[in-house]
Amino acid sequence: MLIASSQSSKRKKHKRARLVINPRDGQNVTNITAMIAVLSAAGWKTDIALKEYGGQSVELATRAAEEGYDLVLGYGGDGTLNQVLNGAMNVKGCRSVLGVIPGGTANVWATEIGVPHDPLKAVLAVLESEARTIDIGYVEVQGLSLPAVDQHNQDEKLGQKSRKAKKKGAKLKALHHFLLMAGLGLDAAIMEHSSDALKHRFGPLAVGLSVVEELPALHPFPVEIRIGDSRQHGNLVWKGEALQIVIGNTRSYANLVQITPDAYLDDGMIDVCVIKPGDPLTGIEQISSLLFRHKPDHVTTEHFHGSSTVISVPASIELQLDGSPMQLKDYLNKTDRQALRKASNDQEVMVNYRFAALPRAIQIAIPSAYHGGLFSQPPAEEPHPEASQQRNGPHGHVQDHPGESAQRESPERISSLLEQGHRVTVTGVLPQPDDEHRYIIAGTVLKRNGGDSQPVAVQVIDHACILRYTGEQVAPAAFQDLHEGAAIVVVGKKSKRNVILATHVLI
Structure with a gap:
């Protein structure tokens, strides 16, 4: 169902949205007014939750889901969205739809599903999205294998102690869910040593500096991969050395490579890509494949697919979820933490x-214009073609109402409207799916007492009069011809939330 479709009728109760914001040193705060205006014009009562310390986005999203917010938007990067996801998953039977407003360093998820990086356009895209139920990834630690202890006995002891810890209600700080990918190896080390302050200031360049810093320390590490729910009962499918392991729920890696090109968001499976060490020639082949094919070369990679997999790596290898570094100790119970501290070498x-994969675990906003390959099945509800024909006419072109060419306002009336109205510069246009005569126009308007501009959202409802500057009356469908930067004049009362309820619009 379209996110905005249930908002267009006045008879329906306004739904509630919670905007969870990563301020990024204030960079993301300046756009809040504009986003609130658009959401308000679309019929959403929006509350703001500003993150004040690391990890708080999890708490804010949990609270929003517990309070029954219909839409929870993460305004930040992929790390912020990951925390919002984990917060929502803390609530059993969560019914909130999650969405993203890109405001981070890479914004991989937004790029992959086609959400614009401009915050105002992103809000419009979210409102014109489908609420799709998707799979998400899950990670846990099933125990440690210590070199000085017999493996079989150690597994039994750890299993018994883990069960005791659960009975005591041990509460771990770890984040267990991921939307995009998990990584073991170089990428996690890079994220661990990338400064947030530098990322806020320099963006992807800060990550590039960390890559240069970490590459000299890059070395292969031993890996065992089993397909199944546990190390004891899984089938060993691969054993060897790796430079990097990626566990994908989606496909795009750093907006550069389709690292797990066969992943779907609705198949109940996760995909694993293992990048192996090689000689200089295979290294060149791998780099060429990544640059030109945007996929890893099969010579130095291995791919696996399953609903659950157990991957064994040294404790010195770091973990990242959706681009955020995780701490191993947060996943361990007290017994395992003590054993790790006592170990003489964490590489052993x-x-x-x-x-x-957790099948059909959460609802998330996917733009209606998205036609990528992340879904194996179409949406449960498809928009009716009649609605498009009502707006655009039988051949898909914007049409005025028949006979409207005879309806013309006098030049004096047009001059009066131009003098009364707000001069709005258009940023984007959102049609309301349940009513062919209702539109929301996002834009900016010059303040009357100065040269500064402020964001506004224009709400066009059934009885608004839409006119050309030459005086002809036209149908509301003419709004679809408006492009970014177009100048319109809107007559109507502006609310405290910067929403103009239009009585007349000149285009």
């Missing part, structure tokens, strides 16, 4: 990570 301690 193997961590058994279990990664799994």
